[in-house]
Amino acid sequence: MPPLTKGPHTRRLGLVALVATLGGLLFGYDTGVINGALLPMSEELGLTAFTEGVVTSSLLFGAAVGAMLIGRLSDGWGRRNTIIMLSVMFFAGAVLCVTAPGLPVLVLGRVLLGLAVGGASTVVPVFLAELAPYEIRGSLSGRNEVMIVAGQLAAFVVNAVIGNTLGHLDGVWRIMLAVSAIPAVFLFFGMLRMPESPRWLLSQGRDEEALAVLSTIRSPERARAEAESIRRAVAAEGRAERSGWRAILANRWLRRILVVGVALGVLQQLTGINSMMYYGQVVLTESGFGRQAALIANIAPGAIGVVGSLIALWMMEKVNRRTMVITGYSLTAVCHVLIGATALLLPEGNPARPFVILALIVAFVGSVQLFLNVATWVLLSEIFPLHMRALGMGISVFCMWTANALLSLTFPTLVELVGLTGSFFGFAAVNALAVAVMAWGLPETRGRTLEEVEEGVTTGAIYTVGRESRR
Template sequence: MTDSQVTDAGALEARAMDVSALEARALEARALEARALEARALEDGVMKDGVMAAEAVEAGAGTEGREAPDGARGARGRVLAVLIPSTGGLLFGYGTGGIAGVLPLIGEQYGLSAWTQGVVVSAALLGAALTAPVSGRLTDRFGRRPVIAAAAAAFAAGTAVSAAAGGPAALVLGRFLVGLALGAISFAVPLYIAEIAPPARRGALVTLNQLMITIGLLLAYAVSYALQSDGAWRLMLAAGLAPALVLLVGMAGVPESPSWLESAGHRARARAAAAALGLPPAPERPAAAGPQGGGPQGGGPQGDGRRGGGAGFREALAEAGPRRVALGLGIAVLVHLTGLNTAIYYAPTILAASGLTPSGGVLGAVLVGVCNVAATVVTIALLDRGGRRPLMLGGLAAMAAAAAGIAATQWSGGHAGTTALLLCGFIVAGAVGPAPVFWVFAAEIYPRRARGALMSLATAAHWAADFVVAATFLPLVKALSLGGAFALYGAVTLAAALGLARWMPETKGISLDDTRAEPVRV
């Protein structure tokens, strides 16, 4: 073969390789286009026929490269990935509401003062306030899924200690352990759901966690009423073991958050987890110029894969800005300064003080719980349609009116039926407005790398305010009367509504990666 023939053969081979490369690029482009179309269809709620064009592997399982599930299996996976973590909301509701029916029984059995009863109720809230500040770092370092599972185990342990308590001190210890779990659950579950939800459905899916909280409260009231005549307060508490075990076992079968995997540097696993959840892959992010203090090399996605890409508190504060941080903390505290959770924790006590018998007070609390669940179902439909801001402001205004009505009823001599209806209205307004909106809004307002640290800070403030308000409610009623306490709550709620009318932006439908572009009102 001559030199010219060799040259011609080489040229032909090179052209063939170029053609093959072009064909490969074309095939890859068509695959990416099909994948994007499928992701958009899934986000709109339409499942295309056929097999999802992606690798499917459960994030955090330590293996990669399995075939993706078909449409039906993928849909089931997405449903389970929301429903199982939402069981944490059930724990939250039962763990906080279960004490409402127990309190009158142990108060009579042990002769507890108003302050001691407040300590029993608020011990869980103190534990939650201590856990919340570190929850962001834990979820950023180890992932959302392991933290939720560990919290479920801690809840089960605390519930067992509470149910077996031989006196008030052991009961307070058990409640404190339950609170440590609730602090992590209240942070990690809404964050996980927000990160796996499409923007158009995020509000509804995160509010599903709030619905589970209200169902947990209703179950706690119902169990308390069923066992009230027997005085079986230990069984009331022990019933909380069932949802804790469901959550602990169930978390082994759901994927890790693709957003966290991307931030931790596990890009292949992040793409696989996104495909398994029917989500588009996270966009590639450029490497940072150097290491970030307190975080992995390169910042976020360029980390070494051993720890998450979340920013430390100092970096997070700088990235989010003072006004955004102040807004998140302010809403976290104001939700509890309205007195919403005291109405939930002490519903039987409030109704009994209005003239009902102790068992009648618990039954009234069951009816309040039913109203709470119904209102939350309505909220799921409204949150992504009406937006976060209108529900927050409208809910606060309605709460202020209901609190004023309770105060007026008590000052005019008190009527148990009227008080029960107004208390139901107060809790329903909170279930439509501040309670669900806070968790959605807190996940949306912060930049991605700052989200873990700042959400944990907001959650800590949230629980600290809850602890203070719950611990002081009975002494406040003793000092001001029930009417005076609700008059104070109504005034604070009205002031909160007026302040947020100026400062709170709308975040409905905004991508979690784009939320920081939304300006805060001044």
């Protein structure tokens, strides 16, 4: 493969990634905005604890379905066209939520947003991975996670500003939700000018179009070499393409990588990171902050999330993926133990309690964003062979969103039953288990082309290499 060079094609690739990751920004904003909108929404609509959980989790159950169905749709319809459709769904969902007269329409709007979020969580990382040169695939694919946490931070800042300046108005939560329509418009018009994935085009037999796309984001020599490499890989896997599920079930290594993908998705949610993203105001209020102070304090975990993900992006081409993931789960388990111990040892009313817990929550969020979240999304976009990439990604992200939804639905009840102490000790135990699971099954993909990863995963050689490198 000719070496990677810089030029106008580098700027073009960066622009394509920037526009596509607006889907990640919407993902982050629409999942994070409920953090500050929930309390005023509950007061206006008369929500109970159960219906609060329904409103929060309805988006997540929608995301589980969207991850499965829309990921598969992109196989036949194309990554670019699918992202354009998602932008329309983001806009329509925002309009439904903002104009909702009551709970049923609000839940319908949240489900529609969830379908879009789930689709974006599957399609955008695959689109980026299929566009990226293997030398910078981790950092380019990881930009989507940076945009996700940037979207969540934007939601926290918007919530804090609107909540503290317009909190006296009826329907202030509608203003918070309406902001998400703006990036949806930019995503729609931006993607109209973006190219299709060259790997998808080659899988459809559209060789000339694929080479034309590659020529805009690579040097001419590199574009021709990559097109030929991908063409050979597509031809070699033609039989697997036709056999679909049977190929996966018949090959123990493909079964194993599917289990690893599901574990990556589910265990990332069981860190408890999104419980903080959705119920951060509730947790901080429980810790001892006042309601308005909690809105402001909520910005700190959001800000450290963005900083952590930016550092993670820099680390992706310098540190092995396995090392990052195993380190992340270890640090997260330690943070959870410390949060639970602080909630146990510092009684309510102690003036230090809310600030110590906030500092530990910031450390927890930083650990997840620095070592886990970027690496998880990059790995999910890398580990599956092309013929099962959308299917494997869809199943993994479906399971991820289902775990997210169930945890979000039950988290308020969990805190009510066992308190902060019991909740975070439980998270610590799950994260300790995650360390063992990742040490057992996670392959190393850094420094390999997608075609090399595909061959290694299909034959099991990637696990042998991993064992040899650890000796």
